[in-house]
Amino acid sequence: MSELTFEGVSVRFGGRRHGLTAVDGVDLTVPGGSVVGLVGESGSGKSTLARAAVGLAPLHAGRILLDGEPVRRGRRSRPALQMVFQDPYSSLDPRMTIGDSIAEATPRRGPARRAEVTRLLDLVGLGADRARAYPGQLSGGQCQRVALARALAGDPRVLIADEITSALDVSIQGAVLNLVREVQRELRLSLLFISHDLAVVRYVSDFIAVMYLGRIVEYGPAEAVLTDPSHPYTRELLAAVSEPVSTGEADPALRAVADVEPADPHAPPPGCRFHPRCPVGPAVLDGRDLCRESEPVPQGHRHLAACHFAAGR
Amino acid sequence: MTSPAKSTWAGVLRTPVGAGAAGLLAAVLLLAVLAPLLWSDQASAVDTGRILEGPSGEHWMGTDGLGRDIFFRVLVATGLSVGLALLATAVGVGAGLLLGTAPMLLGRRAGRLVTAVVNIAVAFPGLLLALFFAVVFGVGATGAVLAIGFALAPAFARLAQTLVAKVAGLDYVAAARIAGLGRLRLLVRHVLPNIAEPLVVNATIAAGAALLTFSGLSFLGLGVQAPLYDWGRLLGDGLSSLYVHPAAALAPGTAVVVAGLAFNLFGEAIAKGIGMRTTPVLLRPRVRSAPAARPAVTGEQEPVLAVDDLRVAFPGSTPVRGVSFALRRGEAVGIVGESGSGKTLTALALAQLIEEPGEVSADRLDFLGRPLLDLPARERRHLLGTSFAMVFQDPMTSFNPTQRIGRQLAEVSEQHDGLTRGQALDRAVDRLQAVRVPAAARRAKQFPHEFSGGMRQRAMIGMGMMGAPALIVADEPTTALDVTVQRQVLRLLDSVRTADDVALLLISHDITVVRQFCERVLVMYAGRIVEDLPAADLPARARHPYTRALLAAVPDMSTDRERPLAVIPGRPVDPADVPRGCAFAARCPLADEQCTSADPPLVPDEDGRRVACWHADAVTGLPLVAEEVRVGE
Numbered sequence: 001m002s003e004l005t006f007e008g009v010s011v012r013f014g015g016r017r018h019g020l021t022a023v024d025g026v027d028l029t030v031p032g033g034s035v036v037g038l039v040g041e042s043g044s045g046k047s048t049l050a051r052a053a054v055g056l057a058p059l060h061a062g063r064i065l066l067d068g069e070p071v072r073r074g075r076r077s078r079p080a081l082q083m084v085f086q087d088p089y090s091s092l093d094p095r096m097t098i099g100d101s102i103a104e105a106t107p108r109r110g111p112a113r114r115a116e117v118t119r120l121l122d123l124v125g126l127g128a129d130r131a132r133a134y135p136g137q138l139s140g141g142q143c144q145r146v147a148l149a150r151a152l153a154g155d156p157r158v159l160i161a162d163e164i165t166s167a168l169d170v171s172i173q174g175a176v177l178n179l180v181r182e183v184q185r186e187l188r189l190s191l192l193f194i195s196h197d198l199a200v201v202r203y204v205s206d207f208i209a210v211m212y213l214g215r216i217v218e219y220g221p222a223e224a225v226l227t228d229p230s231h232p233y234t235r236e237l238l239a240a241v242s243e244p245v246s247t248g249e250a251d252p253a254l255r256a257v258a259d260v261e262p263a264d265p266h267a268p269p270p271g272c273r274f275h276p277r278c279p280v281g282p283a284v285l286d287g288r289d290l291c292r293e294s295e296p297v298p299q300g301h302r303h304l305a306a307c308h309f310a311a312g313r
Numbered sequence: 314m315t316s317p318a319k320s321t322w323a324g325v326l327r328t329p330v331g332a333g334a335a336g337l338l339a340a341v342l343l344l345a346v347l348a349p350l351l352w353s354d355q356a357s358a359v360d361t362g363r364i365l366e367g368p369s370g371e372h373w374m375g376t377d378g379l380g381r382d383i384f385f386r387v388l389v390a391t392g393l394s395v396g397l398a399l400l401a402t403a404v405g406v407g408a409g410l411l412l413g414t415a416p417m418l419l420g421r422r423a424g425r426l427v428t429a430v431v432n433i434a435v436a437f438p439g440l441l442l443a444l445f446f447a448v449v450f451g452v453g454a455t456g457a458v459l460a461i462g463f464a465l466a467p468a469f470a471r472l473a474q475t476l477v478a479k480v481a482g483l484d485y486v487a488a489a490r491i492a493g494l495g496r497l498r499l500l501v502r503h504v505l506p507n508i509a510e511p512l513v514v515n516a517t518i519a520a521g522a523a524l525l526t527f528s529g530l531s532f533l534g535l536g537v538q539a540p541l542y543d544w545g546r547l548l549g550d551g552l553s554s555l556y557v558h559p560a561a562a563l564a565p566g567t568a569v570v571v572a573g574l575a576f577n578l579f580g581e582a583i584a585k586g587i588g589m590r591t592t593p594v595l596l597r598p599r600v601r602s603a604p605a606a607r608p609a610v611t612g613e614q615e616p617v618l619a620v621d622d623l624r625v626a627f628p629g630s631t632p633v634r635g636v637s638f639a640l641r642r643g644e645a646v647g648i649v650g651e652s653g654s655g656k657t658l659t660a661l662a663l664a665q666l667i668e669e670p671g672e673v674s675a676d677r678l679d680f681l682g683r684p685l686l687d688l689p690a691r692e693r694r695h696l697l698g699t700s701f702a703m704v705f706q707d708p709m710t711s712f713n714p715t716q717r718i719g720r721q722l723a724e725v726s727e728q729h730d731g732l733t734r735g736q737a738l739d740r741a742v743d744r745l746q747a748v749r750v751p752a753a754a755r756r757a758k759q760f761p762h763e764f765s766g767g768m769r770q771r772a773m774i775g776m777g778m779m780g781a782p783a784l785i786v787a788d789e790p791t792t793a794l795d796v797t798v799q800r801q802v803l804r805l806l807d808s809v810r811t812a813d814d815v816a817l818l819l820i821s822h823d824i825t826v827v828r829q830f831c832e833r834v835l836v837m838y839a840g841r842i843v844e845d846l847p848a849a850d851l852p853a854r855a856r857h858p859y860t861r862a863l864l865a866a867v868p869d870m871s872t873d874r875e876r877p878l879a880v881i882p883g884r885p886v887d888p889a890d891v892p893r894g895c896a897f898a899a900r901c902p903l904a905d906e907q908c909t910s911a912d913p914p915l916v917p918d919e920d921g922r923r924v925a926c927w928h929a930d931a932v933t934g935l936p937l938v939a940e941e942v943r944v945g946e
């Protein structure tokens with residue numbers, strides 16, 4: 001069991017003038033053998049954080065540690081971190097049989113390799129005879145199983161799953177979720193599970209981290225975050241999945257706040273980044289100018305929440 | 314099992330143009346190899362007695378200045394002409410590939426330099442480059458090969474760069490990189506095989522061009538030198554005696570054209586074959602939206618929309634097989650079902666947007682009391698144009714990216730309602746305000762790409778409200794959006810519905826969204842409605858096994874975390890191959906003989922709920938979470 005830690009991780013894209021900081025000083029821990037669910041809206045930096053962990057996005061600042069050691073990434077060092085991607089079709093080389101795709105990722109050579117491919121295919125519920133199929137001949141759900149098998153081929157200690165079910169049909173999504181959970185428990189993997197679907201995250205995760213505009217705004221045990229959310233943004237997310245849609249608020253200030261567009265990551269709002277949309281922030285309540293001026297840090301509450309008024313509401 | 318690429322190439326050969334081009338090219342290549350072996354002697358036999366003769370039985374194309382047979386000379390010259398053109402193309406493609414893959418191999422900084430150089434080189438016309446290099450490398454065949462090769466290189470470098478960049482951004486390359494593959498291995502194993510197809514096509518076409526250019530250089534005396542000869546030189550020699558003896562120039566000229574065409578046609582045919590695979594079957598139709606007009610006068614009881622036995626058929630399949638339902642004013646109804654169940658086609662059929670070769674039929678398709686299928690086209694367009702609005706999943710594809718949003722909204726009123734430009738624009742701003750686009754006047758001047766996804770979707774709804782719609786059909790309007798933005802859009806649709814008593818048909822694969830938003834839910838499976846029930850009856854009173862399976866398979870905020878999710882075994886039905894009997898039978902735990910022999914009809918109960926299942930009443934007793942079935946779907 002290995003613990004994955006992000007320490008003050010920032011990722012920037014583009015030049016100094018037109019650049020944007022997609023991930024901004026993120027501290028996050030995936031405790032050994034447990035599942036951390038990462039939720040947040042599109043563009044909040046979830047995928048970028050994941051890609052930084054596996055070395056696909058350059059770090060601007062901070063460190064990524066595996067059991068306290070910086071993640072080593074070299075040509076021949078066995079990658080202890082593996083990732084499964086969103087789009088089942090683009091994540092497999094269309095010109096390679098799925099057996100070859102998996103074999104490429106195993107450290108073993110020779111006949112042991114073939115046995116390993118068979119074992120992995122079996123592990124993800126596909127027959128060994130499928131090894132000679134091309135990705136185009138498989139369904140989306142099956143491709144996602146293959147992608148999982150390929151990620152497991154390197155015997156990773158930590159697995160990152162980025163929206164792995166969002167491209168799948170609802171009737172197939174369940175099977176893939178079951179499989180991921182089963183494999184995670186069986187191999188005692190640490191898993192960072194990214195999804196925009198709170199119900200899916202709730203189902204697989206032990207801990208939940210909520211991301212907004214490049215920052216983690218709330219983090220805690222899944223049960224606590226879901227039953228007693230401290231950050232207003234988390235409460236919004238929860239309301240979106242559990243309350244019926246209605247024409248909404250009579251209070252014009254609340255309604256205006258509810259209709260505000262998501263912020264532009266190129267120019268994050270000053271102070272608390274959520275303040276233009278916050279239903280208990282300065283746009284709605286008097287005396288909350290603090291939110292515009294200083295940025296809250298996640299600390300000091302039952303679980304971590306980056307809001308000046310997390311405790312008092 | 315065969316790789317997907319091979320079948321494409323075979324398919325191209327089966328088309329008449331593809332087969333013809335391939336035959337021609339094969340003939341040219343064969344001639345290039347065989348002609349020098351077979352007829353070299355005839356071609357170089359000097360006969361001073363028969364100088365510059367016209368075509369005759371003995372010399373089909375006449376003779377040249379030394380009395381040599383021109384026909385044979387042209388045949389033999391095929392070898393050198395085609396060979397050198399291919400060599401030049403190889404040089405060009407090779408150099409282009411080196412330059413084009415350099416950015417990936419060398420890393421970012423050096424790569425940027427190479428890219429800049431290529432960009433400059435691409436700006437020069439190829440022929441100019443060829444002439445320049447010809448002078449640099451000196452007169453002669455070698456010089457010409459290098460010259461033409463280097464002239465081709467920038468275009469190939471650019472092509473290769475674009476293709477490499479596209480493939481290198483795909484997830485499988487990322488996955489291989491995570492697995493620790495080096496750059497060169499990545500390039501050879503994952504990138505090159507996946508860009509080979511377009512490269513080969515372009516190389517084939519370029520070979521045709523190289524052939525022409527080479528002939529040009531030889532013609533000018535910069536290419537092949539005596540005593541060797543290619544078509545260009547024969548053409549040059551023939552041209553000097555054109556008036557005496559036109560065949561001497563015509564023969565090599567024709568050869569150049571035919572061989573050039575062979576390469577070009579073949580390349581184009583393959584390109585088309587590859588393109589064919591990526592063309593979507595169903596074109597995204599243009600959005601139809603409502604200009605300002607009075608709503609048609611209808612009786613209170615009359616439904617806005619009444620559909621009976623609606624079918625949509627394509628050659629070889631019938632993806633919508635008899636859909637019946639009605640919508641009252643101000644009612645919100647949802648359609649759920651997995652992809653391929655016919656939701657979108659149903660919506661498109663309602664909007665009369667099914668295009669050839671698709672066919673729509675129905676026993677009844679009444680909108681505001683008028684039979685859509687029987688109305689004359691003009692009247693139908695007017696009726697739909699004035700009272701029907703449609704919102705698509707991806708508003709980016711429904712807006713014209715080159716026009717300002719305000720303009721696109723205004724156009725609707727200008728066209729159907731005779732408003733002036735200014736009036737129409739005012740109305741557009743007003744409607745944008747109505748759909749809560751902040752700073753609507755400023756926003757109206759922006760282009761679609763400057764809007765966020767949620768904002769575009771609001772603009773789309775605003776476009777539908779340029780008139781006074783009686784029905785809004787929204788096909789997955791929030792699927793591309795985040796939960797919070799999704800809610801904003803749904804809230805907007807809901808306020809439009811209650812304010813103007815507009816009926817709303819919301820199509821979604823997400824039963825949770827439909828449940829939160831609609832009064833009534835239609836569940837579709839394999840082109841049929843299998844259940845029609847009030848949203849409030851979900852989940853407990855759902856009666857169809859598919860509805861219940863769907864509810865159990867999708868986790869919600871109360872799902873038991875300790876148990877595996879229920880799984881629907883098997884795969885969705887392929888519309889081209891719908892089984893006999895109940896379409897769900899293969900995946901249904903209750904299926905029996907009756908189910909596989911006869912399709913259950915959709916029958917209403919006393920409360921107006923409808924279900925199509927032989928054993929609907931046995932279902933309600935079953936626990937919602939079925940036993941886990943582990944399958945490789």
Ligand SMILES: Nc1ncnc2c1ncn2[C@@H]1O[C@H](COP(=O)(O)OP(=O)(O)OP(=O)(O)O)[C@@H](O)[C@H]1O
Pocket residue numbers: 013014020022040041042043044045046047048049196265
């Ligand atoms: N290669 C890149 N170059 C420039 N900007 C980028 C790049 N990749 C991501 N971004 C930007 O970084 C921000 C975060 O993107 P990211 O993909 O991490 O979001 P996300 O939370 O995963 O969203 P989603 O839910 O849509 O997947 C976005 O504003 C995005 O446009």
Ligand code: SF4
Pocket residue numbers: 231232233272273274275276278279280281282288291296306307308309310
């Ligand atoms: S700090 Fe203020 S604006 Fe930010 S979430 Fe808390 S209350 Fe809202």
Ligand code: SF4
Pocket residue numbers: 857858859895896897898899901902903904905908913925926927928929
């Ligand atoms: S008719 Fe039979 S197979 Fe079809 S859903 Fe009902 S029980 Fe299942």
Ligand SMILES: [Mg+2]
Pocket residue numbers: 046047162163
């Ligand atoms: Mg993402």
